[in-house]
Amino acid sequence: MLTFSAKCLLIGLLCASLKAEFPNDPKPCNYGDSECIKKLFNYLVQEKKEGDSSINLLPIDPLIPEDIYITQGGDGPVQLNLTFSNSQILGLSKAVAKEVIGFGKDLATKHEVIFKMPRVTLVGNYAISGKILIFPVQGEGTCNVTMVDPEFRISFKGIPEEKDGNTFMKLTNFRLHPETKRVIYQFDNLFNGDKVLGDTVNKFVNENWKEVFDELRVPFDKSFGAVFKHIIDEVFNKYPYAKYFNE
Numbered sequence: 001m002l003t004f005s006a007k008c009l010l011i012g013l014l015c016a017s018l019k020a021e022f023p024n025d026p027k028p029c030n031y032g033d034s035e036c037i038k039k040l041f042n043y044l045v046q047e048k049k050e051g052d053s054s055i056n057l058l059p060i061d062p063l064i065p066e067d068i069y070i071t072q073g074g075d076g077p078v079q080l081n082l083t084f085s086n087s088q089i090l091g092l093s094k095a096v097a098k099e100v101i102g103f104g105k106d107l108a109t110k111h112e113v114i115f116k117m118p119r120v121t122l123v124g125n126y127a128i129s130g131k132i133l134i135f136p137v138q139g140e141g142t143c144n145v146t147m148v149d150p151e152f153r154i155s156f157k158g159i160p161e162e163k164d165g166n167t168f169m170k171l172t173n174f175r176l177h178p179e180t181k182r183v184i185y186q187f188d189n190l191f192n193g194d195k196v197l198g199d200t201v202n203k204f205v206n207e208n209w210k211e212v213f214d215e216l217r218v219p220f221d222k223s224f225g226a227v228f229k230h231i232i233d234e235v236f237n238k239y240p241y242a243k244y245f246n247e
């Protein structure tokens with residue numbers, strides 16, 4: 001792994017212009033220059049993890065989301081209501097952009113970024129009730145849900161919005177598509193602290209993490225997608241779209 005300063009030597013101009021010109025003139029990349037945009041995203045998530053008010057970037061590591069509600073109804077193998085509150089998402093500042101599509105001159109197209117990271121962890125309070133495969137599950141307490149080697153494919157479509165004669169990008173059709181090598185769950189205090197039942201369910205969901213993950217894909221996309229959409233929305237709210245790019 002190169003250090004950030006070594007990377008800066010390699011892409012000297014980009015880093016120099018970022019350092020010198022953010023926030024007054026955030027135009028480090030040409031439209032659609034995916035290599036440059038990748039490096040820009042890496043710079044922002046890794047170096048600006050505490051946020052950057054000059055471009056409306058919220059803190060991303062730790063990321064403190066609003067309460068997250070995951071609801072899976074129907075008659076599938078996983079039916080539950082799961083709430084995360086007072087939670088923190090840790091590890092996003094280790095994300096590396098692997099692929100960038102879009103961000104061209106025409107904002108009204110599909111934009112996509114694929115981020116990989118070693119781990120991402122959600123810690124906080126949970127409340128759960130429902131059924132996971134064969135088990136009825138109920139409880140509230142603290143939890144740690146960790147994804148190992150996840151990849152987040154984030155995609156959205158831009159829609160132009162005119163404000164004071166300038167064109168801003170609004171986000172629509174936002175999707176968060178996660179893949180991961182593993183999910184490690186730890187739910188403390190399930191069933192009011194009944195240790196035998198709690199340990200059984202924790203063991204079961206960890207052994208069957210893949211099935212649980214696949215069952216919860218759609219509500220996961222919806223709930224966590226909203227968290228990520230908000231971050232990106234805020235950035236593109238700050239300046240007209242054209243302000244972010246060179247011709």
Ligand SMILES: *[C@@H]1O[C@H](CO)[C@@H](O)[C@H](O)[C@H]1NC(C)=O
Nearest residue numbers: 071072079080081129130131
């Ligand atoms: C989830 O909550 C809704 C609304 O309170 C309720 O109607 C539904 O039965 C709950 N589902 C489960 C699986 O507990």
Ligand SMILES: *[C@@H]1O[C@H](CO)[C@@H](O)[C@H](O)[C@H]1NC(C)=O
Nearest residue numbers: 090121123144145146184186
């Ligand atoms: C969460 O769980 C992971 C995997 O077991 C562990 O490595 C990590 O230290 C835990 N994080 C916190 C904040 O408890």
